[in-house]
Amino acid sequence: MDSSSFSKAIVTLAILVMLSMGSSNAQLSIDFYSKSCPHLLSTVKPVVQSAINKEARMGASILRLFFHDCFVNGCDGSLLLDDTSSFTGEKNAAPNKNSARGFEVIDNIKSAVEKACPGVVSCADILAIAARDSTVILGGPEWDVKLGRRDARTASQAAANNSIPRPTSNLNQLISRFNALGLSTRDMVALSGSHTIGQARCTNFRARIYNETTIDSSLAQTRRSNCPRTSGSGDNNLAPLDLQTPTRFENNYYKNLINRRGLLHSDQQLFNGGSTDSIVSTYSSNENTFRSDFVAGMIKMGDIRPLTGSRGEIRNNCRRIN
Numbered sequence: 599m600d601s602s603s604f605s606k607a608i609v610t611l612a613i614l615v616m617l618s619m620g621s622s623n624a625q626l627s628i629d630f631y632s633k634s635c636p637h638l639l640s641t642v643k644p645v646v647q648s649a650i651n652k653e654a655r656m657g658a659s660i661l662r663l664f665f666h667d668c669f670v671n672g673c674d675g676s677l678l679l680d681d682t683s684s685f686t687g688e689k690n691a692a693p694n695k696n697s698a699r700g701f702e703v704i705d706n707i708k709s710a711v712e713k714a715c716p717g718v719v720s721c722a723d724i725l726a727i728a729a730r731d732s733t734v735i736l737g738g739p740e741w742d743v744k745l746g747r748r749d750a751r752t753a754s755q756a757a758a759n760n761s762i763p764r765p766t767s768n769l770n771q772l773i774s775r776f777n778a779l780g781l782s783t784r785d786m787v788a789l790s791g792s793h794t795i796g797q798a799r800c801t802n803f804r805a806r807i808y809n810e811t812t813i814d815s816s817l818a819q820t821r822r823s824n825c826p827r828t829s830g831s832g833d834n835n836l837a838p839l840d841l842q843t844p845t846r847f848e849n850n851y852y853k854n855l856i857n858r859r860g861l862l863h864s865d866q867q868l869f870n871g872g873s874t875d876s877i878v879s880t881y882s883s884n885e886n887t888f889r890s891d892f893v894a895g896m897i898k899m900g901d902i903r904p905l906t907g908s909r910g911e912i913r914n915n916c917r918r919i920n
């Protein structure tokens with residue numbers, strides 16, 4: 599090869615490397631911080647553990663934050679941004695207002711991570727790790743979290759209102775919300791198994807316990823005692839999504855659905871004579887199938903439209919853009 603074709607080959611190679619870097623940036627990887635923040639995972643977990651030790655529900659709240667982040671323009675930490683006089687974030691969107699919680703825990707994790715590796719790890723990735731840790735600590739399955747997301751410099755209250763599924767949804771609406779983000783019907787049913795932990799407010803299940811016929815009458819009766827019929831009063835009174843074990847991550851949620859004991863209208867839609875009944879039956883009788891499908895769903899959800907490469911930023915404080 600003469601020297602001019604050699605240098606042409608080098609230039610071509612360099613261009614190919616740059617192009618492939620561009621596309622591999624679009625990919626998350628489990629070892630993304632292995633050099634830049636080698637103790638990341640062991641820095642995050644104890645903070646999650648101590649928050650859950652203080653209040654077991656917190657694990658559920660953190661898992662939900664990740665869902666509400668990912669479903670709104672991708673897993674980019676947009677949910678974590680506070681409103682200011684000149685910035686409207688997502689925290690006051692209908693699905694989050696008086697409901698999304700656990701932001702202080704994310705702040706505490708971020709502080710610990712900043713001490714260990716300043717300016718390196720995104721809030722979006724911290725949320726992904728904390729959601730996994732929460733699941734594991736409450737007894738759920740473990741998986742390797744793909745990392746390399748960067749933080750949004752924007753947020754959208756309108757997108758939060760439109761993208762997060764409502765508890766009044768019917769089965770087709772649930773399926774299409776998930777499908778729109780590349781998640782299958784099976785992913786939707788598996789991820790809904792998150793409702794084996796955590797709590798819901800009366801305002802979100804009132805219509806079901808007073809008006810619906812697809813609910814076990816003794817559950818409806820029990821829930822009415824702390825959720826008054828008239829809206830306005832008791833709106834924020836809580837009830838467990840899984841009546842038996844709201845701080846244990848297992849497959850009870852599906853067993854409840856089969857017994858018409860889903861708390862939310864949207865929960866019971868998964869077992870109401872439609873196309874997902876068979877998936878619910880499978881998960882209720884085979885916990886391992888549920889666990890592995892849940893993991894697959896979480897990984898897919900974590901892949902939704904991340905900001906990578908030079909897009910977005912690594913926020914210094916999860917509540918505000920730099």
Ligand code: HEM
Pocket residue numbers: 655657658659660661662665696697698699763764765766767772786789790792793795796797798799800802862864
């Ligand atoms: C399928 C559509 C879904 C709908 C309609 C839905 C709706 C809801 C509603 C209304 C609540 C109660 C909020 C409140 O009353 O303040 C809730 C709680 C919760 N959701 Fe979902 N959700 C869905 C899917 C998911 C997914 C995919 C996850 C996680 C991967 C998830 C995790 C949770 C958790 C853990 C809680 C309890 C939070 C706590 O106790 O703080 N949900 N959900």
